[in-house]
Amino acid sequence: MRFGDGNRSIILTARHHACESTGSYVLEGVLDDLIDNPIEGFQILCVPFVDYDGVIDGDQGKNRVPHGHNRDYSDENPPIFPETSRIIEYTENNNVCYGFDFHSPWHRGWEHDNVYIVQSSIEKLVRLDLFGEILEKSITDKAMRYWHKNDYPPETGWNRAGSQFAAYLNDVGSTL
Numbered sequence: 001m002r003f004g005d006g007n008r009s010i011i012l013t014a015r016h017h018a019c020e021s022t023g024s025y026v027l028e029g030v031l032d033d034l035i036d037n038p039i040e041g042f043q044i045l046c047v048p049f050v051d052y053d054g055v056i057d058g059d060q061g062k063n064r065v066p067h068g069h070n071r072d073y074s075d076e077n078p079p080i081f082p083e084t085s086r087i088i089e090y091t092e093n094n095n096v097c098y099g100f101d102f103h104s105p106w107h108r109g110w111e112h113d114n115v116y117i118v119q120s121s122i123e124k125l126v127r128l129d130l131f132g133e134i135l136e137k138s139i140t141d142k143a144m145r146y147w148h149k150n151d152y153p154p155e156t157g158w159n160r161a162g163s164q165f166a167a168y169l170n171d172v173g174s175t176l
């Protein structure tokens with residue numbers, strides 16, 4: 001799905017992990033809002049089902065051999081999935097300034113009881129904190145509640161640099 005006009009881009013993706021359906025509901029709300037309130041100067045590319053075959057097959061999507069879609073953004077090896085290859089091609093050619101990849105690995109327990117942003121890098125922490133503060137103030141009663149304090153810091157727990165999509169977006173210089 002592509003909409004909006006401008007020489008800068010925002011890329012929105014979901015289902016790098018096929019089973020993580022809750023992220024799709026959040027993405028749907030984001031799309032509704034962006035269609036009602038377009039951002040001047042930006043085109044939006046949305047890939048709602050990156051692992052479409054996995055979604056159709058009812059595949060969980062993680063722990064594939066040699067890896068799943070979310071680990072297909074390696075510096076050392078070319079992508080093995082056509083979807084990730086096309087996302088990389090788009091990102092390299094369309095001045096992508098912001099990228100958001102929606103996940104929902106668990107539905108209950110620990111940090112997964114809340115909406116949170118996985119903060120992608122220490123270098124961008126000031127901007128990520130600012131984004132979280134703005135988002136928290138912008139949330140209305142129509143949306144799932146979000147508190148910036150629940151964001152997942154970079155280089156913590158499982159949030160380490162690697163070959164996942166978020167790390168790739170860092171490498172190509174997206175702002176978030």
Ligand SMILES: [Zn+2]
Pocket residue numbers: 016017020070103104105
């Ligand atoms: Zn995931």
